[in-house]
Amino acid sequence: MTTTHVTPADTDLPHWETPPDDLPAAIREVKSAIRARIEASGRTVAEVFAVVEARVAERVAEIRAARERGEDVWPVIHYADIEQGTVTPEQLEALRRRGCLVVRGHFPREQALAWDAGIVDYVEGNAFFENYRGPGDDFFGSVGSKPEIYPVYWSPAQMEARQSERMATVQSLLNAQWTHESDGVQWFDPDRDSLYPDRIRRRPPGADSNGLGAHCDPGTLDLWMTQGYQQAFRHLFDGSVEQYDPWDAAHRTSGPQYPGTTMCSAFRTFQGWTALSDMDHDQGVLHTVPIPEAMAYLMLRPLLDDVPDDDMCGVTTNQVFPASERWHPLLLEALSGIPDVRAGDSVWWHCDMIHSVAPVTDQQGWGNVMYIPAAPWCERNERYAASVREAFLSGSSPSDFPEEDYERSWPDRFAPEQLNETGRRGLGLD
Numbered sequence: 001m002t003t004t005h006v007t008p009a010d011t012d013l014p015h016w017e018t019p020p021d022d023l024p025a026a027i028r029e030v031k032s033a034i035r036a037r038i039e040a041s042g043r044t045v046a047e048v049f050a051v052v053e054a055r056v057a058e059r060v061a062e063i064r065a066a067r068e069r070g071e072d073v074w075p076v077i078h079y080a081d082i083e084q085g086t087v088t089p090e091q092l093e094a095l096r097r098r099g100c101l102v103v104r105g106h107f108p109r110e111q112a113l114a115w116d117a118g119i120v121d122y123v124e125g126n127a128f129f130e131n132y133r134g135p136g137d138d139f140f141g142s143v144g145s146k147p148e149i150y151p152v153y154w155s156p157a158q159m160e161a162r163q164s165e166r167m168a169t170v171q172s173l174l175n176a177q178w179t180h181e182s183d184g185v186q187w188f189d190p191d192r193d194s195l196y197p198d199r200i201r202r203r204p205p206g207a208d209s210n211g212l213g214a215h216c217d218p219g220t221l222d223l224w225m226t227q228g229y230q231q232a233f234r235h236l237f238d239g240s241v242e243q244y245d246p247w248d249a250a251h252r253t254s255g256p257q258y259p260g261t262t263m264c265s266a267f268r269t270f271q272g273w274t275a276l277s278d279m280d281h282d283q284g285v286l287h288t289v290p291i292p293e294a295m296a297y298l299m300l301r302p303l304l305d306d307v308p309d310d311d312m313c314g315v316t317t318n319q320v321f322p323a324s325e326r327w328h329p330l331l332l333e334a335l336s337g338i339p340d341v342r343a344g345d346s347v348w349w350h351c352d353m354i355h356s357v358a359p360v361t362d363q364q365g366w367g368n369v370m371y372i373p374a375a376p377w378c379e380r381n382e383r384y385a386a387s388v389r390e391a392f393l394s395g396s397s398p399s400d401f402p403e404e405d406y407e408r409s410w411p412d413r414f415a416p417e418q419l420n421e422t423g424r425r426g427l428g429l430d
């Protein structure tokens with residue numbers, strides 16, 4: 001791996017646009033530079049961190065109190081209200097405060113169940129299980145010969161959902177929560193999605209699953225080490241933390257990302273999935289730390305004195321960004337699960353937020369979802385769309401995922417002539 005290590009005039013932080021060869025040395029160097037920059041503001045790192053900690057602690061207390069009162073922590077908005085423009089300011093305030101949302105009735109339940117059945121026909125008709133070669137990566141682990149995560153991207157069901165009017169309507173509302181224009185730059189187009197292709201999960205009744213530990217997905221060491229992210233997180237790194245805004249898209253949508261098994265080449269305002277089965281809240285479901293500002297905590301925590309100089313609280317390249325009891329116990333107190341959802345509901349969370357999947361034994365009912373995020377059109381997503389287009393046309397796995405390429409010879413995958421205007425715009429064909 002080649003290393004670009006430059007210190008241009010417009011920043012006094014060292015940065016590496018590809019992963020540094022000597023990670024511990026680069027961590028030491030960037031931490032000491034960020035500390036110096038913060039201290040130049042007249043406050044110590046500990047003082048600045050205390051501001052963030054107090055802000056986050058207030059939210060944690062609020063969430064614990066809501067939970068103790070038996071209230072749902074996750075905001076819920078009905079699709080009909082989004083479509084008719086009758087979402088209240090209070091509902092939008094809750095969405096921004098918690099950074100997550102359940103959209104009830106995003107699709108009619110019958111539609112979602114028909115998509116689920118369509119996926120079964122699609123994979124069984126193409127002998128997917130007979131030809132399945134095991135997990136292409138170890139991110140989700142393996143459960144016997146039948147996978148829970150299907151590395152399938154181009155089924156009619158997935159593409160119909162991605163290019164649907166209802167999906168575009170919800171994505172626009174979510175994108176609009178971000179400041180997408182500033183300093184004369186439009187950082188992204190809130191009303192055009194790039195149709196980020198992702199997989200399907202179908203977890204059968206009776207399944208046992210260890211779930212997934214608490215983590216976040218926006219990046220790894222690149223969050224501290226690349227120039228784009230150093231600019232995006234400028235208020236965290238220069239002592240002006242009071243001005244840090246988790247909804248500011250400035251400098252988030254153009255820069256590179258370090259390669260790795262968990263990377264996402266696209267900029268997503270929200271991660272999300274659409275339920276293809278009913279799921280009860282205690283059946284191994286998604287949890288988040290519903291505090292968008294917690295990112296400030298995650299980014300500054302490694303700078304405190306009790307963390308070894310060459311350690312970023314366990315964050316390293318090629319591994320998921322962990323949130324841990326050791327370094328982030330305050331944050332994990334707020335971990336909150338989704339309420340019961342029905343097929344056709346969708347679930348969304350701010351791209352920087354910590355999330356986990358609870359373990360389950362002997363799961364009741366299916367646990368089926370299509371992963372469809374909000375990935376609005378921007379420089380970074382336009383770049384990735386070029387490879388998505390090629391993967392779509394050849395039926396290959398998208399380049400963010402292992403090269404499993406099951407669907408290349410499947411005759412009934414979604415065809416280019418089935419694209420509508422949203423689909424063509426999303427793939428950059430119009």
Ligand SMILES: [Fe+2]
Binds near residue numbers: 215216217355
């Ligand atoms: Fe994740």
